[in-house]
Amino acid sequence: MSDNQDLHDKRISRLYRMGSGTEPPKHINEVIIRAAHAAISDKKQRFIRPSLATAAVLVLSISLVLKVLDQEPLEESVVQPMPTTVPVTESEADIPVTKKSKERAAHPAALPDEDGSERLKPPQPARMKSDEYRAIESKREAPPAIKGDDTLGAAQIAPAASKKEGAKPQKKSHMRREPGRPLMRQKQKSMAPAPSSMLERLDCTTIPLPESDSIAEWYHLHKAAVEQGQIQTANCLQQAFFTRFGKPLPEHLDE
Amino acid sequence: MSDTSDEKLMTRYRSGDTAAFDSLYGRHCGPIFRYVERQCRNHAVAEELYQDIWMRVIRARKQWQPGTRFQPWLYRIAHNRIIDHWRAGRESHARIEDEAIIPLDQPWPDAVMLIRECVERLFKLLAGLSEPQRSAFLLKEEAGLSLEQIAEVTGTGYETVKSRLRYALRRLRAGLEGCDE
Numbered sequence: 001m002s003d004n005q006d007l008h009d010k011r012i013s014r015l016y017r018m019g020s021g022t023e024p025p026k027h028i029n030e031v032i033i034r035a036a037h038a039a040i041s042d043k044k045q046r047f048i049r050p051s052l053a054t055a056a057v058l059v060l061s062i063s064l065v066l067k068v069l070d071q072e073p074l075e076e077s078v079v080q081p082m083p084t085t086v087p088v089t090e091s092e093a094d095i096p097v098t099k100k101s102k103e104r105a106a107h108p109a110a111l112p113d114e115d116g117s118e119r120l121k122p123p124q125p126a127r128m129k130s131d132e133y134r135a136i137e138s139k140r141e142a143p144p145a146i147k148g149d150d151t152l153g154a155a156q157i158a159p160a161a162s163k164k165e166g167a168k169p170q171k172k173s174h175m176r177r178e179p180g181r182p183l184m185r186q187k188q189k190s191m192a193p194a195p196s197s198m199l200e201r202l203d204c205t206t207i208p209l210p211e212s213d214s215i216a217e218w219y220h221l222h223k224a225a226v227e228q229g230q231i232q233t234a235n236c237l238q239q240a241f242f243t244r245f246g247k248p249l250p251e252h253l254d255e
Numbered sequence: 256m257s258d259t260s261d262e263k264l265m266t267r268y269r270s271g272d273t274a275a276f277d278s279l280y281g282r283h284c285g286p287i288f289r290y291v292e293r294q295c296r297n298h299a300v301a302e303e304l305y306q307d308i309w310m311r312v313i314r315a316r317k318q319w320q321p322g323t324r325f326q327p328w329l330y331r332i333a334h335n336r337i338i339d340h341w342r343a344g345r346e347s348h349a350r351i352e353d354e355a356i357i358p359l360d361q362p363w364p365d366a367v368m369l370i371r372e373c374v375e376r377l378f379k380l381l382a383g384l385s386e387p388q389r390s391a392f393l394l395k396e397e398a399g400l401s402l403e404q405i406a407e408v409t410g411t412g413y414e415t416v417k418s419r420l421r422y423a424l425r426r427l428r429a430g431l432e433g434c435d436e
Contacts, residue, residue, distance in 0.1 A: 006421050006424065007402070007417065007420050007421060007424065008424075009424050009427070009428060011431070011434070012377065012396075012424065012427050012428070012431065013396055015370075015373055015374050015377045015431070015434065016374075016377060016381075016396050017396075018370065018374050019374035019375070019377065019378055020289050020293075020397070022285075022288065022289055022292060023284070023285050023288060024284050024285070024288040024302070024305055025302060028302055028305065028306050029280070029284060031306060032280065032306060032309040032310070032313075033276070033277060033280060035309075035310060035313055036268070036273060036276045036277075036280070036309075036313050037273045037276075039313050039314070039316075040268075040271050040273055
């Protein structure tokens, strides 16, 4: 018997085929085909889900970056790093204004608005300066109030306060006042005589005036009044000097 | 789609064409089921194994390499599943061999009674073969695999398959004496 006949028997093959006609049950066929179809649709869903997640992350990131970029121009003027947000509490609303302003200086960001809403605010150098002025003003002896014009006092103290706090000195041209003009805001040439309407309001009866005709004495008295922040005294001295000598009080002694 | 090769159908199924799987399944469902049934000799277990084999095929579809033949790959999965079943001890090999032969589905007419007896005897003899010999015979007769492909499916050498097949046929021929055509 050859090798091929050894391994193949037509009679046995035919008998085998006659007896083998069984097929798998239909319900199993359905289960398998459904599983095969589901495997493909699952694959599609697995592809779609990460894509949606990536898109969502991208949108959130872009919106966050845009929001940060929107806030950047407010912070450009601030040298300090962006401070942390401080939540607003009801008790904070009850804190007096002076205390609030101190805390504002210490934690300059995220201060509540008047309506209680929180908003990120970079530190405001101008506001801090005025707060400092207010603090200094409350410490020192308050001069008698001038009716209808309180801008005089705060503006006059500014050079002294900034000098005290080591702030950047202002230009000399701003410090210099024109002789004979009353003390006004810094930006005005402050040594010029005050307008008559203003001088009329000054009550100089309580101010002791020097009896001497020494210009140096007048000058030093005026200078001391200015340095001590006694604005009304300084103005009265100017007015009296102008009345007595017919010329404005000199800015420098050599004049 | 009937003239499309198994490999093309499998490639299309891997790409997401579910109709390709339907065609592929239609071609191989019968032979695979009979192969499993003849091996495990228990209809309920055969159904369970058969379903599990196709589930494995579905899950492992990406592991099939487009350059290779589909049929040996399919039968290798089936063969390994049957071996796993035996190794799990769910059904001892001895018990299988002691069982009666699988009853034929349809009653045969009296004129072909002799043929029916021969077929029944053939399946009884088949059940009496050792698993490697039976497996080699079934893979050749049911799946139509070549000796090389049988060696690939069963994980043995060509000569070993040849030897197993030779012994199997010798025993079957001996048992089928008198069943001449």
